[in-house]
Amino acid sequence: MRYINLYKIFLIVLLNLIFLIACENSTDANGTSSDLTSQSVKPVNTSIPLVVVSESLTTIQAVGLLTPSVVQISTEQLSLGSFNQVIPRSGVGSGIILDTQGHILTNNHVVEGRNSIDVTLSDGRSFEATLVGSDPRTDLAVIKITSESLVPAKLGNSENLLVGEDVIAVGHALALKGGPTVSKGVISALERTIDLDAQTSMVDLIQTDASINPGNSGGPLSNLAGEVIGINTAIIDDSNGIGFAINIDDAKIVSD
Numbered sequence: 001m002r003y004i005n006l007y008k009i010f011l012i013v014l015l016n017l018i019f020l021i022a023c024e025n026s027t028d029a030n031g032t033s034s035d036l037t038s039q040s041v042k043p044v045n046t047s048i049p050l051v052v053v054s055e056s057l058t059t060i061q062a063v064g065l066l067t068p069s070v071v072q073i074s075t076e077q078l079s080l081g082s083f084n085q086v087i088p089r090s091g092v093g094s095g096i097i098l099d100t101q102g103h104i105l106t107n108n109h110v111v112e113g114r115n116s117i118d119v120t121l122s123d124g125r126s127f128e129a130t131l132v133g134s135d136p137r138t139d140l141a142v143i144k145i146t147s148e149s150l151v152p153a154k155l156g157n158s159e160n161l162l163v164g165e166d167v168i169a170v171g172h173a174l175a176l177k178g179g180p181t182v183s184k185g186v187i188s189a190l191e192r193t194i195d196l197d198a199q200t201s202m203v204d205l206i207q208t209d210a211s212i213n214p215g216n217s218g219g220p221l222s223n224l225a226g227e228v229i230g231i232n233t234a235i236i237d238d239s240n241g242i243g244f245a246i247n248i249d250d251a252k253i254v255s256d
Contacts, residue, residue, distance in 0.1 A: 056225055062222060062224050066226045067122055067170065068122050069096050070171065071094065072172040073129070075090065075091045076090050093110030093215060094106065094110075094170075094172050099152050102145040105255050106142075107140065107233055111141050137200075138202070139233050156228060166185075167184070167222065169219065170219055171212075173215040181215075184210055187207070191204050192204075206247055217232060220232070230245030230247055
């Protein structure tokens with residue numbers, strides 16, 4: 001009896017082994033083994049790619065890059081007095097050098113109807129300028145001087161501007177001696193419209209709280225990369241920190 005029981009036990013164990021081997025072979029044939037499954041599954045990369053943003057310059061660096069391209073524009077307009085005497089009226093504004101051929105972008109109201117236009121560069125050299133063209137609707141004009149060693153301004157674009165972005169205004173405010181005046185602020189609003197009179201409006205303007213004064217007209221509004229993003233053009237009387245600039249994309253179209 002003992003041998004018979006041992007034989008039965010041995011037979012049962014053998015059958016179980018055969019069954020297990022058969023199951024493993026079947027699993028391998030179907031390609032669903034746990035080893036193959038673990039090898040076919042790859043971890044998902046959930047890391048966020050690093051976005052490299054170009055660094056802005058310091059205000060000092062941006063001004064240093066921009067200033068050689070900013071000019072002072074002095075004008076004179078002759079008019080008749082009540083006794084038909086000739087009365088000269090002087091004015092001052094700013095502009096930016098567009099190219100090495102001497103083209104300068106400014107506001108139309110700086111040069112419109114003037115009998116003489118003189119340009120003073122950042123290095124102190126002065127030249128008589130001629131009017132190339134103007135557009136009263138956008139208040140833009142291009143004048144030209146004949147000179148060497150001109151430093152054109154770097155023009156940016158205005159389509160990607162953001163409210164709150166830091167900006168710098170450079171210009172010959174109040175015709176103060178000793179070089180241009182620099183002020184810093186932010187973009188306060190975009191796509192502003194202001195009415196000049198009942199028939200005339202200026203549209204798509206950049207509003208800024210950077211200080212703009214008489215004499216700044218035609219000068220640049222730049223970002224902290226030293227790129228011109230606007231041409232300073234107007235302020236609202238009796239306001240505090242509300243100035244406007246023509247966006248540079250519109251200015252490019254007119255100046256071309």
